[in-house]
Amino acid sequence: MQKYKYTAVNIAKEKFSGIFIANDEHDLAVQLSKQNLYLISYRVYKGTTPSSFFTLGTGKLTTSDLTTFCRQYAIMINSGMSLMAALDILKAQPYNAFLKSILEVVAEDVKSGSMLSDAFNKHDKAFPDFFRSMVYVGEISGKLDMVFNSLADYYENDAKIKKKTKSAMAYPSMLGLMTLGILIAMLVFIVPTFRSSLSSLDVEAEGITKVVYDLSDFVLEYWLYILFIIVVVGLILFVFLKTEKGKYAFDVFKLKAPILGTVTTDLVTARFARGFSLLLSSGMDIADAMESIQVVLGNRDVTRRFKKATEEVMQGSSLAVALQKYKIFPDMMVQMVAVGEKTASLDEVLTRSCNFFDEKVESTLQSATSKIQPVMLLLMGGIVGVLFIAIYSPMLSIMTTIA
Numbered sequence: 142m143q144k145y146k147y148t149a150v151n152i153a154k155e156k157f158s159g160i161f162i163a164n165d166e167h168d169l170a171v172q173l174s175k176q177n178l179y180l181i182s183y184r185v186y187k188g189t190t191p192s193s194f195f196t197l198g199t200g201k202l203t204t205s206d207l208t209t210f211c212r213q214y215a216i217m218i219n220s221g222m223s224l225m226a227a228l229d230i231l232k233a234q235p236y237n238a239f240l241k242s243i244l245e246v247v248a249e250d251v252k253s254g255s256m257l258s259d260a261f262n263k264h265d266k267a268f269p270d271f272f273r274s275m276v277y278v279g280e281i282s283g284k285l286d287m288v289f290n291s292l293a294d295y296y297e298n299d300a301k302i303k304k305k306t307k308s309a310m311a312y313p314s315m316l317g318l319m320t321l322g323i324l325i326a327m328l329v330f331i332v333p334t335f336r337s338s339l340s341s342l343d344v345e346a347e348g349i350t351k352v353v354y355d356l357s358d359f360v361l362e363y364w365l366y367i368l369f370i371i372v373v374v375g376l377i378l379f380v381f382l383k384t385e386k387g388k389y390a391f392d393v394f395k396l397k398a399p400i401l402g403t404v405t406t407d408l409v410t411a412r413f414a415r416g417f418s419l420l421l422s423s424g425m426d427i428a429d430a431m432e433s434i435q436v437v438l439g440n441r442d443v444t445r446r447f448k449k450a451t452e453e454v455m456q457g458s459s460l461a462v463a464l465q466k467y468k469i470f471p472d473m474m475v476q477m478v479a480v481g482e483k484t485a486s487l488d489e490v491l492t493r494s495c496n497f498f499d500e501k502v503e504s505t506l507q508s509a510t511s512k513i514q515p516v517m518l519l520l521m522g523g524i525v526g527v528l529f530i531a532i533y534s535p536m537l538s539i540m541t542t543i544a
Contacts (some may be wrong), residue, residue: 148183149179156181206236207292212290218285229248270311270433316521323524323525331532350532414474461478
């Protein structure tokens with residue numbers, strides 16, 4: 142037996158399409174004719190994720206796409222519309238071509254009798270694990286509208302935090318690139334020009350001037366080797382960071398770095414608070430919620446320790462004690478979890494704490510930026526100042542001698 146996606150017409154020449162199980166193409170035509178439908182076209186239906194190549198996609202849905210889809214789906218379900226009717230409307234919405242093609246497959250699967258969560262699970266590379274887990278929880282608990290609405294809030298806030306993180310680091314990164322550019326330009330172009338101009342005056346280079354001249358000579362003579370080494374080291378780092386060990390090492394670095402560590406910890410804590418409260422409020426128990434939330438923590442070292450904490454909870458330990466033991470989150474979060482466990486309102490406590498930790502991430506980013514920017518400016522000014530002193534000190538020496 143094979144699944145076919147067909148298009149057929151009736152006597153009134155009205156078009157119908159759907160999925161039908163038949164032995165072969167002839168059997169498909171016969172079965173449809175018994176329903177007074179005449180087969181026009183058909184194809185074997187596989188129900189797999191469509192290729193993103195011809196839609197200029199990456200094979201994964203953006204946070205913006207997920208937010209919009211979840212919000213619209215929640216509104217339609219909450220208004221009393223059936224899952225299938227809502228899918229039929231949404232697949233015709235002006236989403237990107239990749240999402241629209243996936244929704245068509247999901248709609249066909251649901252029409253054939255599949256659960257919505259099973260239909261989404263077929264597209265595990267396009268939809269995040271957290272999204273698919275939450276859809277399953279929503280179906281089982283009968284709170285699918287609330288789940289989709291909460292997912293939209295979650296992805297919307299997560300996108301805002303990522304955007305603020307990128308914008309906060311943009312200016313310091315630009316200053317760093319400018320400093321490097323100025324240093325290279327002065328060593329390659331300005332220093333050799335001044336040196337050749339002063340060579341006829343028979344002025345001996347001393348101290349910092351000699352160091353800068355030697356550095357300029359080294360860069361000009363071995364620039365090809367320097368570039369080669371930089372490219373090779375860059376490629377080695379790139380390949381290493383693509384491995385699991387490299388990704389883990391980078392995640393550890395992000396937690397240990399002086400300023401970046403605080404930002405990363407706050408980001409992970411905010412994601413945990415929002416995601417965990419969402420899972421618990423949807424009806425999932427603590428142990429299952431701890432297993433599901435691991436996919437959104439976003440840091441391998443935190444996830445490793447969180448898995449150990451999950452094992453402790455499964456063995457009967459309280460969540461607050463397990464989190465404190467492995468030092469996964471700040472003390473304030475652990476205290477909130479302890480209060481939530483004692484009052485049997487953990488989901489409510491975490492929901493209230495979401496905004497606090499979101500604001501803490503923003504304040505941490507602003508504080509980090511205010512500390513990094515002066516350092517970068519001092520570094521840039523120091524490098525430029527040293528180079529100018531090295532360049533102009535011979536000229537000042539000549540003027541002093543003439544005077």
